[in-house]
Amino acid sequence: AIQLTQSPSSLSASVGDRVTITCRASQGISSALAWYQQKPGKVPKFLIYDASTLESGVPSRFSGSGSGTDFTLTISNVQPEDFAIYYCQQFNRYLLYSFGQGTKLEIK
Amino acid sequence: EVQLLESGGGLAQPGGSLRLSCAASGFTFSSYAMAWVRQAPGKGLEWVSAITDNGGGAYYADSVKGRFTISRDTPRNTLYQQMNGLRAEDTAIYYCARLRWYANAFYFDYWGQGTLVTVSS
Secondary structure, eight states, rough: OOOOOEEEEEEEEEEEEEEEEOOOOOOOOOOEEEEEEEEETSOEEEEEEETTEOOTTOOEEEEEEEEEEEEEEEEEEOOOGOOOEEEEEEETTTTTTEOOOOEEEOOO | EEEEEOOOEEOOTTTTOOEEEEESSSSOOOGGGGEEEOOOOOOOOOEEEOOOOTOOOOOOOOTTTTEEEEEEEEETTTTEEEEESOOOOGGGEEEEEEEEEETTEEEEEEEOOEEEEEEOO
């Protein structure tokens, strides 16, 4: 089974910082990776797909990169509304879908 | 505007059954694959099941295979999940999600508000 491991599990940042979250797949998945943001008590929000394509309406301070097994989500100039939990998600034709365990971005 | 509205959650006993529904609007339901994703209290996201746009294919996570059945009613624009043999570990918020196909992969682009399923005696 393809597993996704996110790091770190949590991190603290100040408004205006640049933060990077990593997602590592246990097998190569080409660029079939997405990122979601979930705020407390809210529904997950679709941010990025195909590893680096920004969903319509998502601020340009969010960016994604990577392919194969190593992927990153970067938030430049973190804003107060960005403090949330971030999940990566992969798709493959055999075991379909899985999510990373999540990374909690907290205010320093 | 895409809207997904789940219903059918509640309290069930271990070994019991529940049927979840998801009413879809704001898009051509028959053109999209759909899925259920769950989130146990205080935990992360777990994909549960998915169904193709025409209903011809259904896929399940190992944790629910043989117990849950996903289906869809295109004229009613409604997605279902029949859950049998419920276990305490099935306790979670269940989200209905639309699947977007892009570059040979599916992604969950719209999510409903979720319905809570609690399995307890």
